[in-house]
Each structure stands twice: as C-alpha cells, then as structure tokens.
Amino acid sequence: MNALSGPLHGLANQEVIRWIQKMVDTLGTTKPSREQIAEYVKSTLASGRVIPGYGHAVLRKPDPRFMAQRQFCEDNVQDSDLVKIVWKIFDVVPPILSSLGKVKNPWPNVDAHSGAVLIHYGLKEYNYYTVLFGVSRALGVLAAQCWARALALPLERPKSVTTEWVKEYLTKEYNVVVSN
Numbered sequence: 051m052n053a054l055s056g057p058l059h060g061l062a063n064q065e066v067i068r069w070i071q072k073m074v075d076t077l078g079t080t081k082p083s084r085e086q087i088a089e090y091v092k093s094t095l096a097s098g099r100v101i102p103g104y105g106h107a108v109l110r111k112p113d114p115r116f117m118a119q120r121q122f123c124e125d126n127v128q129d130s131d132l133v134k135i136v137w138k139i140f141d142v143v144p145p146i147l148s149s150l151g152k153v154k155n156p157w158p159n160v161d162a163h164s165g166a167v168l169i170h171y172g173l174k175e176y177n178y179y180t181v182l183f184g185v186s187r188a189l190g191v192l193a194a195q196c197w198a199r200a201l202a203l204p205l206e207r208p209k210s211v212t213t214e215w216v217k218e219y220l221t222k223e224y225n226v227v228v229s230n
C-alpha cells in the first residue's frame with residue numbers, strides 16, 4: 051500500500067482530480083474548451099510538473115482499464131461535467147506529450163479516469179482512492195494465497211487461472227473432484 055501511494059503511482063488518481071479541480075478554478079468554468087485545456091496542460095508542463103494520469107512505465111497504448119471506464123461512462127454516466135473534462139483531456143494531452151519527444155507513452159493510464167467515476171457515484175473523499183485501489187488488488191492476492199495454502203504450493207508469482215482450470219488440475223493431480 052505504501053508503494054502504491056506515491057504521486058507517480060497509485061496516488062495519481064487523486065492527483066488527477068486535484069489537477070482538474072485547479073484547472074476548473076483557474077479557468078472559471080466547469081465546461082472548458084479543448085483549447086483552454088491545451089493551454090492549461092502546457093502551463094503545467096512549463097512549470098516542470100508531469101500531467102497526472104498520463105504515461106506508463108510498461109504500457110505503450112491507452113490503458114485498457116481507462117478505455118473500459120470510458121465505455122462504462124458512455125453507457126451509464128451522461129450528466130457529469132467532470133467525466134466530460136476527462137474525455138476532452140484524452141483528446142488534448144497525447145499529441146502534446148508526443149510533441150515533447152521524450153515521453154514513451156503519451157496515453158492515459160487507469161488513474162486518468164477512475165477518480166471521476168468515483169466522484170460521480172458519491173465517493174468524494176479522494177484521500178481514500180489509493181486505499182480503495184489497494185483493497186481491490188488485495189482480493190486477487192488473497193485468493194491466490196488461499197489456493198497456495200490449500201495446495202501447499204511453494205513461493206510463487208501470482209498467476210490468474212479460471213475456476214475450471216483449478217477443478218481440472220485438482221482432479222488430474224490429486225484425483226479430487228470438486229463439485230459446484
């Protein structure tokens with residue numbers, strides 16, 4: 051959780067909301083144009099800061115989790131100025147970051163969108179966002195730990211398998227039949 055809490059990592063979804071809020075306050079509108087957003091992005095870069103929610107150490111395309119949240123909002127969230135700003139930022143930022151010539155991935159990551167969705171559904175206490183992110187990750191790790199204990203596995207890297215795979219494995223390796 052501590053590793054996730056840094057401003058360039060999981061804390062970025064809080065940073066995104068703070069940054070957008072400051073933009074809205076500075077520009078004096080909750081419906082900024084793409085041109086206004088572009089100016090704001092350039093002023094952030096000129097002051098030596100990164101654009102929160104953009105870039106990734108490994109990914110080299112828009113984060114599928116960003117795209118999934120965007121699709122979810124297109125289907126379910128029509129009335130959020132904040133979500134609309136997030137989408138406009140998606141139009142504006144990648145070409146600007148690309149033009150710097152040094153950013154390996156100019157595309158949004160998961161943190162560019164998640165805060166706006168949480169706010170829409172009433173979770174406005176954004177100091178808790180990183181914790182939420184960590185808790186959701188913990189579920190996967192705990193499930194893997196349960197299987198590791200059950201199967202007496204040695205130290206392993208987390209791997210995702212389906213329930214069907216586990217059932218087949220148990221039957222094949224241990225002659226155990228698991229019912230539903």
Ligand SMILES: CC(C)(COP(=O)(O)OP(=O)(O)OC[C@H]1O[C@@H](n2cnc3c(N)ncnc32)[C@H](O)[C@@H]1OP(=O)(O)O)[C@@H](O)C(=O)NCCC(=O)NCCS
Pocket residue numbers: 057058059060062099100101102103104105106107108147152153154155159160161
């Ligand atoms: C995620 C991040 C830390 C990855 O860093 P990285 O692996 O070093 O990324 P790159 O190799 O593309 O960095 C090359 C340069 O581009 C810059 N860069 C990368 N992303 C940038 C961004 N969003 N805005 C401005 N500059 C950025 C880096 O600061 C670096 O500049 P430098 O050489 O002057 O130090 C970085 O993209 C970032 O700071 N993003 C914003 C914070 C964020 O959204 N974090 C959540 C990640 S899931």
